[in-house]
Amino acid sequence: MPIDASVAIGADLGSTTFSWTESDVLLYHLAIGAGAREGDNLSPAALRFTLDGPALQVLPSFGVVVPTFHETDPPPLDLPGCDINLAQVVHGSQSISVAGPLPTSGTATVSTTLTDIWDKGKAAVIWQEGVARDESGEELWRTRSSIFVRGEGGWGGDRGSSDPVALPDREADHESSYDVTPQQALLYRLCGDRNPLHADPDFAKAAGFPAPILHGLCSYGIVLRELTDGLVGGDATQVRGFTARFAGVVFPGETIRVTGWREDDRVVASVAIAGGDRDGSPVLADCVLTVS
Template structure:
């Protein structure tokens, strides 16, 4: 069987030590669209993402990509008990929680565990969790949890898992904005350590069932977090304590993402969909929750 839950669930995926610099932070922010709007090159608020001065801040979503930021090979899928390949895989969900504002440079170690595998019949969902700690202080910096959706690998009679949908308030959103994905956005974002050919190679994308390369799910995820941070939290990344979202659809370079956000008593609920064109209204990100710091 390509997936053996008895081997995979609970497997320690080991520890990885990594470092990042201000240049990595700047590239990541550019990869998720910071500085792309007219006038951003002159805006003090926008330059907090894209200028390496004393005001530079780090959007917490950077923590998800920081451990593999300098990878140049396609992401490996050598998970214990899982014989799968990239063409079968799409990102399912992603969350991060931070202990405080992330430093603009540093060294950390992340330890990751494969926590769950769900049997969805025609697919499997594989969950991982990781904890990153500062090598300088030993303090926890952030925690991540993510899932991948593996097509064609379900049906062994395993646990189907649980899923809790986030209800969007039945009122007008407190924030609505639109971001148009640039034609080269996926080619830029892949320099942040994700060289999956699904996002760059037209032939690979077609073999995986897509008419063209798609934007990285984590790029869409970062765009939505940035738009909500800018629109509701005044662009202050230090006010973000955590962010979670489920990947509910794909984005093709050149399309526009419409982001909506609702303030609640203890969180910001978000959603994202395609705006305009033949796929107007198609979902991008669902079950989004931004937890303020």
């Protein structure tokens, strides 16, 4: 059996020590569209994400990607008890919670555990959790993510739970759009995700897509940035966490529309494609941004 849940669930995936600099932070922010709007090169609010120095802030989503930021190979899938290949896999969901504002440079160690596997019949959902700590042992952030593995369900395992986020029945507090550039995925892959699904047209077609798709984590970062700018005053230091489920794909050149509602210490959002033949197609679902 390609997936043996008895072996996989609870498996220790080891620890990785990594370092980052302000240049890595700046590249990440540029890759998720920071500084792309007219006038951003002169705006102090925009420059807090794109100019190195004492005013530089770090969007929490950087913590998701920084452990593998300098990788140049496609992501490995050598998970205990899971015999799967890259063409079967799409990102299912992602969350991060931070203990405080992320430093603009530093060294940390992340320890990862494979926590659960859900049997969806025609697919499997594999969950991982990671905890990143600084050199003194203090927790910096915690992540939880899932991957959706097509064609690997049906062994009779737990189907898992579903707790959709309800959107308020009132006018939104924020709406914005971001035009994904044709080279967005090619830029974002320099942040450590070299999956050919996002760059190689032949690989994308073999995986069932008409063209390379944008990284789910790029959409995730774009949405977090748009919500932070629109409903948190552009202050990343107030953001304590961000959770989202990947509900659909984005092709470079499309426009992402972000609609958000502020609810006390959180923001909930709806994210879809705007315009074109796929107008209204979902991008992210169950989006919740928590703030201090």
